[in-house]
Amino acid sequence: MKVSVDGTKCEGHALCAGIAPTVFEVNADDLAVVIEESPQEAVLSEVRSAASACPTMAIVLDED
Template identity: 40%
Template sequence: MMKIEADRAKCDGLGMCEAMAPDFFEVGDDGTVVVLDERPGEEHRQDLAAAVDACPVLALKLRD
């Protein structure tokens, strides 16, 4: 099962992930990413991979 991992220490809160996959990411009040669903269904893989790849500080990963 796929899992989203976020390194909040690396996150700059730029919001690229939230813009691309708002059902799974948001920038919290502290200015860093919050993963809304760590274990998304496989049907979301393509959209999530694009959001992860869009992170300019490489704070996000998809794991199997």
């Protein structure tokens, strides 16, 4: 899976970083940054939960 964030949609709520902290962090500009673009199998459920929880649907998951 490849993970990315659409910076035009992200509003910096940080829900993603709370749910999947090894994959997302929120930078000083209140934008989510993907710190692990190809997450390990073990965290994929967290990543999917974060994508579902994002209020602006800014998280893009490219399933392999």
